[in-house]
Amino acid sequence: MKLYHSPTSPYARKVRVVILEKALGGFIEEIAVDAYADPxxxxxxxxxGKIPALVTDEGLALFDSPVICAYLDAHPKAEGPRLKPQSGPEQWSVARAEALGDGMMDLGLALQMERRKPEGETSPTSARRWRSQMTRALDTLPETLAILPQDVTIGHFAIACALGYLDLRHGDMNWRDGRGELAGWYESIAARPSLAATKPN
Ligand SMILES: N[C@@H](CCC(=O)N[C@@H](CS)C(=O)NCC(=O)O)C(=O)O
Structure with a gap:
């Protein structure tokens, strides 16, 4: 398999975390690309034209990180417990947490792209709205995490990668302020080898 990614993409990080958690590294060639240069x-x-994108051994090109993560989670060579529960109420609490983490990545990325726009093309109104959506999402994370299963899931990893992206690009948001419990949770999950090995710098 081949994975097109970039070391700073939070979506690609989520996929790379799954690769490590499922011990699939030996089966996947990771190729770093600059998506914005349209290689x-x-x-x-x-x-x-977005990363991550995965080409399977059968030559099927998969994209959108939730699709890639689901594929890898169910891969016949994957080890360890499923990261996406297949039934029961956890199936939906986990899917919801992944969607929330991915949505936070979307907001963080939109804000970052906004910064790169030439003067005159930016929209302070949109940026304000994205920041307030991000704040609202951050404020609901404790209750989102509280209904996740005890064992780690794709929902935990999506949220961890979204918070890691805030640290990378939006330190000025100071997301830890007034969110001690969330900061403590992040500190402990970020120490997992899969997250430590994929930390962007
Ligand atoms: N929903 C997609 C989002 C992927 C995405 O937006 N990736 C960014 C990099 S972090 C990208 O490739 N952007 C290139 C572009 O939009 O032209 C996913 O979950 O994989």
């Missing part, structure tokens, strides 16, 4: 190898794989 032919990426656009031929993902017409949307």
């Amino acid at each position: 032919a190898v990426l656009t031929a794989t993902n017409p949307l």
